[in-house]
Amino acid sequence: MNIRCVAAMLLTLSGVPVYAAGDAGRGAELYEARCTGCHSLDANRVGPLHRGVVGRRAGSVTDFAYSPALRKSKLTWTEANLDRWLANPEALVPGQKMGYSVAEAVDRADLIAYLRRETSTP
Amino acid sequence: MSKIIVAQPAPLARRNFLGQAGGVLLSATAISLMAGCETMAQSSNKSESQDVAILNTALGLEHEAINAYQLGAESGLLDKGVLDVAVKFQGDHKAHRDALIATIQKLGGKPVMEMKLGDYAKALKADTLKSQTDVLALAAKLEMGAINAYLGVIPAFKSGDLAKVSGRLAADETLHWTVLSQALGRPLPGKALSFGA
Numbered sequence: 001m002n003i004r005c006v007a008a009m010l011l012t013l014s015g016v017p018v019y020a021a022g023d024a025g026r027g028a029e030l031y032e033a034r035c036t037g038c039h040s041l042d043a044n045r046v047g048p049l050h051r052g053v054v055g056r057r058a059g060s061v062t063d064f065a066y067s068p069a070l071r072k073s074k075l076t077w078t079e080a081n082l083d084r085w086l087a088n089p090e091a092l093v094p095g096q097k098m099g100y101s102v103a104e105a106v107d108r109a110d111l112i113a114y115l116r117r118e119t120s121t122p
Numbered sequence: 123m124s125k126i127i128v129a130q131p132a133p134l135a136r137r138n139f140l141g142q143a144g145g146v147l148l149s150a151t152a153i154s155l156m157a158g159c160e161t162m163a164q165s166s167n168k169s170e171s172q173d174v175a176i177l178n179t180a181l182g183l184e185h186e187a188i189n190a191y192q193l194g195a196e197s198g199l200l201d202k203g204v205l206d207v208a209v210k211f212q213g214d215h216k217a218h219r220d221a222l223i224a225t226i227q228k229l230g231g232k233p234v235m236e237m238k239l240g241d242y243a244k245a246l247k248a249d250t251l252k253s254q255t256d257v258l259a260l261a262a263k264l265e266m267g268a269i270n271a272y273l274g275v276i277p278a279f280k281s282g283d284l285a286k287v288s289g290r291l292a293a294d295e296t297l298h299w300t301v302l303s304q305a306l307g308r309p310l311p312g313k314a315l316s317f318g319a
Contacts, residue, residue, distance in 0.1 A: 033319070034274065037183065037267025043245035046182035046271075065234075067175060090172065090278065097175035099278035100271060 027114025030107055038100070041118055047098065053077050054112070054119040058093075069095030082112050169280035174231035176275050177222055177284065180291065181234050183268050184219040188212055189242035190264050194257040197248075204254060204305070208261070211298050218291055225287070255306065262302040268295045273318030292318070 038046040048064040055078070059071035073093050075081050084092045086102045102108050191212035195205060223233040243249070246264075251257050272292035279285040296317065303310075311317075 033266075034270050036263070037269075037271035038179070040245065043247075045186060045245050046179055095172070095175070097179050099176040099179060099275040101274070101277065 022109035022111075022113025022116075024110070024113040024117040027110035027112070027117075030102075030111050031114050034100075034102070035111070038098075050115060050118065052119050054079065054082070054116045067093075067095055067097040069093050070097075079112050079116070082115070083108050086111065170229050171231070173279055173281055173284050174226055174229050176278050177226050177229075178231065178234045180272065180275070180288065181219060181222040181226065183271060184215050184222060185234070185236040186242060186246075187215040187264055187268060188219060189236070189239055190246055190261060191215065192239060193243055193246065193248045194251070194261060197251055197257060199251065199254050199257050201254065204258070207301065207305075208257075211261070211301075214294055214298070218294065221287075225284075258302055258306050262299055262306060262308075265295045265299040265302060268292075269299060269317050270319075 035047075035050075039048070039050050041049060041051045043049055044061060044064045048061040048066070055076065058073050058075035058077055058081075059066040070093050075093070077085075081092070083105075085098075086108045087105075088101055089096045089098045102111065191208050194200060194208055195212070200208060226233045246260065251260065269292050272288045272295065276285045276288050279288065300310075
């Protein structure tokens with residue numbers, strides 16, 4: 001990476017508020033726009049249902065046909081693992097079948113905050 | 123909505139809708155997509171099987187879309203003009219399905235099966251649909267979801283040809299979404315680059 005790219009990155013980062021916890025409200029909008037094509041909170045669709053996913057064992061929703069890779073992954077959906085999954089599912093679990101990724105760290109943090117909120121509100 | 127002109131004559135569309143999908147048109151589409159895949163012959167097995175996994179996820183979306191339109195059509199909530207358009211769009215999704223199945227099989231994969239109509243009805247909460255507007259809004263939401271999904275998986279494909287197929291599917295869904303949101307009287311997206319973000 002050349003110095004201009006690094007500078008641009010730093011500038012971008014400095015312009016962004018710190019999202020340590022993530023904004024669940026914004027996450028809800030992102031979820032609606034990007035995830036609901038395949039997922040719902042309470043029903044298995046093309047992807048597994050999401051309510052309760054934070055802290056859940058990966059590939060553990062009954063009645064959902066996971067890829068063998070995710071089912072056998074032995075991962076737990078900690079926030080850190082969710083972040084890695086959303087950034088690049090194939091890098092975290094080679095052979096997975098989601099394929100969809102979220103490029104921006106801020107967006108991932110907000111999505112995860114939303115998933116965490118919905119995990120505790122049935 | 124009834125002012126929208128659908129190229130396919132309505133009685134034929136209706137027949138396709140209720141019975142089998144129109145074979146000639148669909149297999150032509152499938153063949154053209156498969157032809158696009160010929161150049162992938164040399165790609166490695168591992169990247170092919172990754173691509174097949176994503177194609178199967180796409181196929182799952184098409185199964186859901188076909189069934190969602192079926193639920194809408196059977197709801198009795200749609201006017202004739204709207205029903206004709208729904209039938210046309212369902213036909214497009216059937217063509218997508220058949221093209222995806224052909225491509226998955228050509229790559230040595232096993233296409234995912236459709237679930238039962240009742241399972242889709244439950245997952246999509248079809249029992250909450252009370253008016254034509256409700257049906258159109260659900261269809262628009264699913265089409266938007268599919269647009270974003272198809273655009274979003276493009277970088278995951280190892281094969282550029284398959285990435286292009288994903289883009290073409292997104293284009294068809296965008297057409298559907300545009301018509302549906304006009305029928306709902308919704309405004310056009312305020313900003314450029316609103317899809318796939």
